[in-house]
Each structure stands twice: as C-alpha cells, then as structure tokens.
Amino acid sequence: MRIFALPLALALLLLPGMGVAAPATPPTPAPVTTPATIIPGTPLAVLAAAKAAAQPTAPDTEITAPFGSVGLGFSPGVALEGAAARALGQFSGNLRSATRLTPVVSWAASLPGQPFRRAEALAIAKALFTTLLPALVAYMALARGLRRPRAWCGARARPLAREFLPDADNQGLIDAEAGATEAHVRPRVSLRAWVRRLAFALLGLGLELLPLAGFGLVLAGLLALGVPGSKAAMFSAVGLGNGFLFWRAGLSGLDVLLAPTTPSLRLVGLSTPRAVWLRGWASALFGTVFAGFCVVSTAELLGLPGPGATALVRLIALAVHIELALWVWQARHVVARWLCGPREAQGLLADSRRRLGAVWHWPVIIYVLAIWLAWAGGVPNALGVMLRGLLVLVAGLALGRLVWAGTLLALERLLPHQHHLPEAPQPRHPLLNARARAYLPLVRTVLGGLVSVLTVLGILQGWGLGMFAWLITDPLSRALLSALVSISLTVGVALTLWEAFNILLQARVEGLTEAGRTRQSARLRTLRPMLRTLVGIVVGTVSGLTVLAEIGVNATGLVAGASVIGIAVGFGSQKLVQDVITGLFLLLEDALQVGDYVSVAGLSGVVEHLSIRTIRLRANDGSLNIIPFSSVGTVTNMTRDFSYAVFSVHVDYSADPRAVFALIRDVAADMRADESFGPMIRDDVQIFGVDEFSVNGMVITGRIRTGPGQHWAVRREFYARIKAKLEAAGIAIPYVYNSPPARLPPPPGSAAEIDKHPPPGT
Numbered sequence: 196m197r198i199f200a201l202p203l204a205l206a207l208l209l210l211p212g213m214g215v216a217a218p219a220t221p222p223t224p225a226p227v228t229t230p231a232t233i234i235p236g237t238p239l240a241v242l243a244a245a246k247a248a249a250q251p252t253a254p255d256t257e258i259t260a261p262f263g264s265v266g267l268g269f270s271p272g273v274a275l276e277g278a279a280a281r282a283l284g285q286f287s288g289n290l291r292s293a294t295r296l297t298p299v300v301s302w303a304a305s306l307p308g309q310p311f312r313r314a315e316a317l318a319i320a321k322a323l324f325t326t327l328l329p330a331l332v333a334y335m336a337l338a339r340g341l342r343r344p345r346a347w348c349g350a351r352a353r354p355l356a357r358e359f360l361p362d363a364d365n366q367g368l369i370d371a372e373a374g375a376t377e378a379h380v381r382p383r384v385s386l387r388a389w390v391r392r393l394a395f396a397l398l399g400l401g402l403e404l405l406p407l408a409g410f411g412l413v414l415a416g417l418l419a420l421g422v423p424g425s426k427a428a429m430f431s432a433v434g435l436g437n438g439f440l441f442w443r444a445g446l447s448g449l450d451v452l453l454a455p456t457t458p459s460l461r462l463v464g465l466s467t468p469r470a471v472w473l474r475g476w477a478s479a480l481f482g483t484v485f486a487g488f489c490v491v492s493t494a495e496l497l498g499l500p501g502p503g504a505t506a507l508v509r510l511i512a513l514a515v516h517i518e519l520a521l522w523v524w525q526a527r528h529v530v531a532r533w534l535c536g537p538r539e540a541q542g543l544l545a546d547s548r549r550r551l552g553a554v555w556h557w558p559v560i561i562y563v564l565a566i567w568l569a570w571a572g573g574v575p576n577a578l579g580v581m582l583r584g585l586l587v588l589v590a591g592l593a594l595g596r597l598v599w600a601g602t603l604l605a606l607e608r609l610l611p612h613q614h615h616l617p618e619a620p621q622p623r624h625p626l627l628n629a630r631a632r633a634y635l636p637l638v639r640t641v642l643g644g645l646v647s648v649l650t651v652l653g654i655l656q657g658w659g660l661g662m663f664a665w666l667i668t669d670p671l672s673r674a675l676l677s678a679l680v681s682i683s684l685t686v687g688v689a690l691t692l693w694e695a696f697n698i699l700l701q702a703r704v705e706g707l708t709e710a711g712r713t714r715q716s717a718r719l720r721t722l723r724p725m726l727r728t729l730v731g732i733v734v735g736t737v738s739g740l741t742v743l744a745e746i747g748v749n750a751t752g753l754v755a756g757a758s759v760i761g762i763a764v765g766f767g768s769q770k771l772v773q774d775v776i777t778g779l780f781l782l783l784e785d786a787l788q789v790g791d792y793v794s795v796a797g798l799s800g801v802v803e804h805l806s807i808r809t810i811r812l813r814a815n816d817g818s819l820n821i822i823p824f825s826s827v828g829t830v831t832n833m834t835r836d837f838s839y840a841v842f843s844v845h846v847d848y849s850a851d852p853r854a855v856f857a858l859i860r861d862v863a864a865d866m867r868a869d870e871s872f873g874p875m876i877r878d879d880v881q882i883f884g885v886d887e888f889s890v891n892g893m894v895i896t897g898r899i900r901t902g903p904g905q906h907w908a909v910r911r912e913f914y915a916r917i918k919a920k921l922e923a924a925g926i927a928i929p930y931v932y933n934s935p936p937a938r939l940p941p942p943p944g945s946a947a948e949i950d951k952h953p954p955p956g957t
Contacts, residue, residue, distance in 0.1 A: 289573035294510065298503030302494070312497055315427050319493065322428030327435060330414040334443075337406035345402050349457040352395035358385035360392065362458070363466045396451050396460045403447040407440055427496045434492045442485040449477050469529070476522050483518060487511030509571050516567040520560045527556035547596065558585065587657035595650030602642050610635065630694050681745045689738035696730050720789060725807050774808040778824035786830045792904055794831035796822050834904035837877060841898045841906075842913055847927040848892055852885050855895055858920045862913060863899060872912055875905040892929035 306312050354360045359382045414436045423429040453470040454461040461470060491499075491507050499507075534552035536545060566581050574580055610631050655662045666672045700723055707716035787793050791802050793812070800814040810827070812820040846855050863880035866872045878900040887894040901909045921928055 287572070290568070290571050292502070294506055294571060295502070296506055296510075298500050299494075299506060302499050302503055306497070309498075315425065316497055318423075318425045318428045319431045319496065322423035322425075322432045323435065325422050326414055326417045326432045327439075329417065330410045330436065331439075333413045334406045334410035337409045341402045341405060345399050345457070348395040348399045348402070349454075349459045352392045352459045354385065354388040358388035360384060360388050361464060363461075363464045363469075392460065393462065396454070396462055399454075399457070399460055400447060400451045403450060404444070407443050407447070410443075411436070411440060431493055431496055435489050438485050438488045438492075442481050445481050446474075446478060449474065472525075476518070480515060480518050480522075483511065483514055487514070512570070513567055516563050519563050523556050523559050523563065530555060546600075547593075550596075558589070584658060588654055591650055591654035591657060594653070595646055598649075599643065599646050602646065603639070606635065606638065606642075630698055634690070678745045682742050685738050685741045685745070689734050693731065693734050697727065700726065724805070728807060771808065773825040774823045777827065778805070778807060778809075781824060781827065781830070787832055791835065792833045794833070796826045796828070798822065799831075799833075836903060838901050838903055838906035839898040840901055840910035840913060842896065842910055842917075843886065844895045844917060844921075845889070845892050845929060846895065846921070847929050850893070850926045852893065852895065854924065855921075855926065856882055858924060858926075859895070859897065859917065862916045862920055865916065866899075866909070866912060872909060875901050875909050877901060 306316070361384070414432070417423075418429060418432060423432050451460075452462050453465065453474050455467065455470040455474040458467055458470075463470075465473070487507070491504055491511070494507065495504055531552035534555060535549045540548075562581060562585050569581050610628055652662045652666075666676065700719070704716055704719050704723070707719065781787065787795075787802055787805075787810075789802050789805060792800070793802060795810065795812070798812055798814065798820050800812040800820060802810060803813050803819070804811040808823060810822045810824065812822060814820060844855065844859065846852075859882055860880060863876075867876050867879075876899055880897055880899050882895070882897040884895065885893050886896040899906075899909055899913065918928070
C-alpha cells in the first residue's frame with residue numbers, strides 16, 4: 196500500500212534542507228486528498244482522511260500525534276479518554292485522602308505533650324474500669340447461671356419417639372458433601388416437633404438476652420450515679436456499652452438459627468462443624484466492627500480530627516471486607532456443591548449450574564472488594580452503582596450463555612451427526628451434511644466470537660457507555676462494519692461455490708461408480724485433484740481481490756504486478772511449465788489413472804497419486820518413485836481395458852500334443868467354473884500350438900483373456916493346475932539333470948588303460 200510511502204516522501208523532502216538554507220517563504224499547504232491507491236469510503240480512506248486533517252499547515256507548527264490523537268483514534272476512545280482520566284484522577288485522589296494516616300500519626304504523636312488530653316484519657320480509662328467492668332461481671336455471672344435452663348431447653352426440644360426432624364449431623368448436607376445418596380425415603384417432618392423446637396429456641400434466645408439485660412441495667416445504674424465523672428468519660432462508657440450490647444445481641448440472634456453447641460435447637464439444616472465454623476466467622480466479623488467502633492469513638496473523644504477518623508473508618512471497613520472475602524473463599528466448595536445440584540442431572544440448566552458453581556466465588560470476592568474501593572474513592576451511591584454493574588454483568592453473561600447454547604443446539608439440529616449404526620436416523624443429504632460438518636469448528640469459532648462481541652457491547656451499553664450509538668454514528672465504525680459484512684458475504688459465497696463444486700464432483704464420481712461406468716469414474720477421480728486446485732485458485736484469487744477492495748486497497752496495481760511476476764516465473768521455470776502442460780495432456784488423453792499398473796521412464800509400478808506436475812509410482816518392492824511429467828516419453832499401461840495371461844508349457848517329445856491341448860482346455864474350463872477365478876477370465880483359452888522344439892522338449896504356447904491387471908493371478912493359478920494335470924496324465928515335464936564332471940582318458944600303457952582294454956588272450 197502506498198499510504199506507507201507518505202512518511203518516506205516527507206523525509207526525502209526534508210533531507211535537502213540539512214545542507215542548504217531553507218526557502219524564505221513557507222510552502223503553500225497542499226489540499227487534503229485521499230491517496231489514489233485507497234478506495235473512497237473504506238476504513239483505510241477514513242483513517243487516511245483523519246491523518247491528513249491532523250497534518251500541520253505551517254512549518255513552525257508543533258508535531259502532532261499520528262491520526263491527530265494520542266488515543267486509539269476511535270471516537271469512543273477519544274470521547275471517553277478525557278472523562279476516564281478525570282474520573283480516575285478524582286477517584287485515586289479521594290482514595291489516597293481517605294486512607295491517609297498522617298492525621299492519625301500526628302494526633303498520636305501530639306498526645307504525650309498535651310496534659311489536658313492525658314487527663315481525659317486517664318478519666319476515660321477510670322470510667323471504663325468503674326462502669327464497664329462491673330457490668331461485664333454481672334453479664335458473665337448471669338450467663339453462667341443460665342447454662343442449666345438453656346441445656347434444659349435443648350433437652351426438651353428433642354423429637355419424641357414417633358416424631359421426625361432432619362438431623363444434618365448424620366444425613367442431609369454431610370451425605371451430599373461426601374457424595375452419598377439416600378437409600379431410603381425419609382418420613383414426613385413432624386409439625387408438632389418443629390413448633391416445639393421453635394418455641395424452645397425462642398426461649399433460649401430470651402435466656403441469651405437476660406445477661407445482656409443485666410449488663411445494661413448495671414451500666415445504666417452506674418451512669419445514673421455519676422460514676423464516670425467527666426462528660427468525655429461518660430460518652431465513652433455509653434458508646435462502648437452500646438457497642439457491646441449490639442455485638443452480643445447480634446451474636447445471640449445468630450445463635451437462634453445456628454445453635455452451634457445445641458443441635459436440638461438448631462433451626463437451619465447445617466451440621467455442627469459447619470454451624471461452629473459459621474458462628475466463629477460471624478463472631479470475628481462482629482468483633483472487628485465492635486473493636487473498630489471502640490477505637491474510633493474513643494479517639495474522637497480524645498481530639499482525633501475528622502480526616503483521621505475517616506481514614507480509620509475506611510481501614511476498619513477494609514478489614515471487614517477482607518474478612519468477608521476470606522469467608523467466601525473458604526465457603527466456595529460448600530456453596531459450589533449446593534449450586535451444582537445432583538450429579539446425575541442433565542440439560543442446559545444443570546450445565547449452567549455446574550459452570551456457576553465452579554466460578555461463583557470470584558465475582559462475589561471482586562464485588563465485595565470493589566464496594567469498598569468505590570466507597571473509599573468517593574463514588575456517589577457506591578453500593579447501588581456496584582450492584583447495577585454486577586447485575587448488568589451477570590445478566591449479560593447469562594444472556595450470552597443462553598444465546599450460545601441456543602446457537603449450538605440450532606447448529607446440531609441443522610447439521611446432525613451422521614451415525615454409522617443402520618437403525619440410527621440418517622441425514623437427508625449425507626454428502627452435503629458431511630461436507631458442511633467439516634466447517635463446524637470454523638463456524639463455531641466465528642459465531643462464538645460474534646456472540647462474545649455482542650455480549651461485551653451489551654454489557655458496556657448497560658453500563659451507560661452507549662456503544663451501539665457509536666457503532667451507528669461514527670464514520671470509522673460504520674466503514675468497519677460495512678467492510679466486515681462485505682468480507683463475510685464474500686468469504687461465504689466463495690466457500691459456498693467451492694463446496695458446491697466439490698459436492699457436485701463427488702456426486703458425479705459416485706453416480707458413475709453406481710452406474711457401472713468404472714472407467715469414466717476412475718478418470719474423473721484422477722482429474723479431481725487438478726480440477727479442485729484450478730477452481731480453488733480461481734475462487735481464492737477473486738475473493739482475495741474482493742476482500743482487498745473492501746478494506747480500501749486498490750488491487751489494480753497488485754494484479755498488474757502479479758501478471759508481470761507470472762510472466763517472469765514462466766520464462767524462468769520452463770521445466771515446470773513443461774511438466775504441467777505434459778501432465779495436462781496425458782490426463783486429458785486418459786493415458787493413465789490412479790490404480791493403474793504402468794511402466795514410465797523405465798520404471799514400473801502402481802500409480803498412487805497424480806498431481807499437476809508429477810506421478811507417484813509405487814514399485815513392487817514398496818519403493819515410491821516420483822516422476823515429473825516432462826520425463827515421461829512413453830506410457831505402458833498394463834491394466835487398461837483387459838489383459839492376457841500368456842503361458843508356455845514344456846512337455847517331453849514323447850507326449851502327444853493333442854492330448855496336451857485337451858488338458859490345457861480342461862484346466863481353463865475348471866478355472867472359469869471356479870468362484871474366485873471365474874470372474875477374472877473373460878474368454879475361452881487360446882492355444883497357439885507347438886511354438887518351439889527346444890533341447891528339453893516341446894514348447895506349447897497360448898493365452899487367456901482376463902480383466903485389467905488380473906493376468907498375473909490367473910497365470911500363476913494356471914501353472915499350478917496344469918502341472919498337476921500333466922503329472923496325473925503321465926506326461927513328463929522335461930528338465931536338465933546335473934551332468935557329472937568331465938574326466939580325461941587314461942594315458943596309453945597305464946594300468947587303467949590295460950584294465951579297460953585288456954590285450955587279446957588275457
């Protein structure tokens with residue numbers, strides 16, 4: 196693309212100024228125009244126009260960022276950049292000021308040097324010792340004295356012999372956590388036993404509140420007598436007393452439900468370990484709040500300034516939120532098992548519950564901590580804002596999940612899986628279904644990305660960012676959407692044409708095979724790879740040029756350059772062109788096909804594959820020979836139309852040729868009647884007669900017409916059977932014996948010569 200030549204041209208224009216003085220008058224700015232290689236109205240044209248508009252109009256103008264912005268160049272980014280920066284700066288400033296402990300440190304350092312504050316601190320300590328300590332003693336004494344009544348309530352709340360109430364210590368939640376299933380049906384819950392448990396639980400709550408009442412009465416009496424003395428001491432005693440009452444009252448109310456030490460009074464279906472664990476976490480949480488209240492209230496009475504008190508409150512709230520996050524983390528497995536439900540459940544709802552159970556704790560922890568950040572950062576209505584953001588996020592993710600599940604279900608119904616079982620339902624068009632299912636991973640990826648993008652846009656829209664309005668009004672987004680739609684349609688049409696050609700070609704091959712036209716079917720199967728390559732190149736080139744035009748690249752120069760390169764490659768690789776042209780004519784003339792046994796370029800074997808340039812030939816020993824078409828001068832096809840099993844039978848000169856002819860005909864007739872070799876033989880045997888008189892005997896030749904490539908098997912079987920026939924008829928098959936080694940005659944006059952030829956009269 197020539198758009199990248201713009202910075203290079205500017206650099207070349209500036210280089211001469213390094214050695215020569217600059218002209219006195221500034222150059223006239225050129226009008227803003229779109230480069231000629233960019234198609235108007237495309238995304239590249241919009242970006243180029245933005246860049247041209249941001250260029251300086253005078254040499255002394257300051258250098259600006261590319262595309263006129265330091266941001267992404269998109270209108271949402273430019274519009275939100277300033278607001279986001281301001282909001283983030285204000286948020287971080289509020290957070291720093293709210294958690295700054297400098298006022299607290301300064302106040303603590305100034306206390307030793309202020310006698311008035313030291314006197315107030317001593318008065319507060321004395322008031323707490325003289326008021327809260329007696330009240331706490333009264334509280335503990337009453338609590339100890341009421342242990343037996345509470346135990347009596349627990350004993351009376353147990354179910355009778357014929358009553359039933361669930362016991363979580365032995366069944367229910369613990370069994371579910373262990374993976375067990377109930378083997379029997381539980382009896383019905385006794386309403387009378389449940390009402391009696393509720394009544395004794397409320398009575399136990401009253402017994403829990405009696406010590407708190409005693410604490411309050413003692414503290415009120417001491418305060419009425421003026422024991423604290425100073426006003427600050429009285430405020431401190433009242434505040435800490437109220438804090439203790441709220442802390443213990445909250446725990447007592449929780450004990451009504453959990454009853455960690457008395458399972459017979461428990462109103463919720465929790466086991467004792469779970470109840471004790473939950474009661475411990477609640478006690479720690481309430482204790483943190485109570486301790487923080489005591490510290491902040493006492494420090495304010497001793498002169499802690501407002502910013503310091505605010506910082507302490509923020510830190511105490513942070514500790515509470517951290518405790519809540521830790522509690523959620525520890526409870527993640529228990530809640531996850533409850534959310535997942537039964538293991539044997541199936542369906543979309545069950546799958547959604549399992550996915551939620553696996554990740555539920557992360558959004559809850561993030562939400563708990565984010566609430567504190569929003570509150571500490573000074574966000575107005577932080578709880579409502581965070582709740583809205585969380586609800587929009589959960590709703591968007593849930594809706595996106597439902598849309599994705601529906602999309603997968605629609606794809607599976609549109610393209611059902613092709614079963615190999617005969618009784619299973621088969622698709623109406625198996626070939627089309629098989630070809631379409633090959634694109635399922637790509638279709639799922641594209642649709643998944645689309646659903647994800649729409650989900651993110653919907654969530655951002657719900658958060659108030661107005662993403663859909665930006666997509667419609669912004670020039671660049673409109674250009675991108677238009678280009679994306681056009682590219683998608685182009686790719687879809689290209690793939691449709693490509694697959695339609697493949698399906699028609701495959702259907703044609705199968706139709707010829709079913710019609711018994713094996714020759715035409717084999718020829719089309721041989722030409723299929725080259726036809727697919729040719730059609731793929733044409734479709735890919737046209738679709739690629741269309742895509743480039745949609746994004747704004749003028750492809751005229753690319754086509755011209757590709758043509759020049761093609762001509763250069765054609766001249767430089769004449770051998771390659773010769774391979775292609777020779778192979779094309781050999782295939783058009785149907786000289787060989789895949790599966791033929793041929794002899795080319797001095798090599799013989801079975802044709803395994805034909806490309807546009809080479810032949811892959813598998814020899815008898817298993818070696819693979821790759822032969823370029825340009826090396827093929829003569830093609831000897833040994834499996835075309837039919838073959839002849841040529842034979843030659845050697846018999847002794849004493850045999851009658853006519854009898855041998857009859858035996859040969861009998862063997863051929865038996866082979867034609869055989870189930871294995873009969874389909875291979877296409878005609879009666881042809882006997883040529885006595886072809887030769889050799890030193891070993893007579894040679895009788897002939898041939899049997901067979902199917903293409905079947906003559907080797909027929910000839911081997913014929914030789915095996917004719918041998919047995921000749922032996923059964925007593926006709927000898929001549930063969931050469933191993934002759935003894937030659938010996939020289941004995942010399943004249945030797946003993947051997949005399950023994951061999953004795954003299955006359957001996």
